[in-house]
Amino acid sequence: MALDIVRHHQALSRLMESQTPVVIVTLLAVRGSAPQDVGAKAIVTAVGLAHGTVGGGKIENAAIEHALQMLNSGDRPTNDMVTWNLQTDIGMTCGGEVKLFFEVFGRIDWHLAVFGAGHVAQALIPMLMQLQCHVTWIDPRIEWLQRVPDHPRLTKRCVEHPEQLVAEQSPGSFFVLINRGHATDFPVLCELLKSRQAPYIGVIGSLQKRKVLERELGQAGVDKDRIAAFTCPIGLSIGNNSPAEIAISIVAQLLQQRDSVGAQSETPAR
Incomplete structure (x- = not known):
């Protein structure tokens, strides 16, 4: 004994x-x-x-x-x-x-879901692991997810259709969409805006990409007030366009938003 x-x-x-x-x-x-x-x-x-x-x-x-x-x-x-x-x-x-x-x-009450495992995500995930948060990292490519070492506060999910995991994420989760492009970001964003509210939904891309997303979300039947509920371009306006500095700008924006609203529990979308 x-x-x-x-x-x-x-x-x-x-x-x-x-x-x-x-x-x-x-x-x-x-x-x-x-x-x-x-x-x-x-x-x-x-x-x-x-x-x-x-x-x-x-x-x-x-x-x-x-x-x-x-x-x-x-x-x-x-x-x-x-x-x-x-x-x-x-x-x-x-x-x-x-x-x-x-x-x-030591329970973590700040949860983030990161969709996409490309070059920006490869820089972002290790930075997030330095913070007191839990990250669910989602991508169809297992080989890209495996490039970052496992961590107790990192859950890797390899699925063909990432939008199917939107409903599984914890209440109050922050969502970061940095997929390979518009075709992979849009299904996740559409599902998010139709089914949940969240303190933060950020999508990587330009102002032009945002306009395209807004038009297609309207065509998909998303309410106008919900279409306005995402951030694009993602990150603060600092640094250059290298993956590392984009990742730093995203982390800075996530911290800014976390401190502004807190990791509050979401309410069902209506």
Whole structure:
């Protein structure tokens, strides 16, 4: 038991030093049979179970799912106590109950979704990883996503139709559209403006591109007031047109907007 406690603290220390948000799950009580003793602990990060166990199998899967929901939702409390019936709540054949306590540490409430993995994104993503935010990075090209090292606060998604992931993004997310061109930016932008509101929607490109986007959004049936709800060109008017300096201008604008409105929860688009 003493060795388990030491290993738990060592694992937690490593994660906290790397600024990785975690949920500590503690098994408080058991009625009936359970595959772990009271006091067992597990550490969950955004990528799943990082250390320990509270029982394995369906109990642990349910605990991990609950922990991930707490990590990914800024409007949830930072601690929670649940009592689950092993049959009705977990789907196990044996009877009994488990009581679990969930504690969130270092949760990131500023979420960004970056669509596109080209040269500007290659410069932007490492910069964002220096900030206290979580980034979902989306592109159909896995080889481009793999060019940037993995990070606990970076989720890479390789999908053929990126607009399909708009609905999955956390409430209050900031959206950065820096795809390969108009044909890939437009479907994502159209879906965003039709289905959600967000503190920030930025699209890379020129004023001429904005005019084209506005015309095509109108043709696609997007309301006029929603058409005005995106930023293009993206970034502050600083620097040159190199990928690194464009990325710096985007980060500066994101920070400016974050500090202006806060990472507020969105309301459904009407």
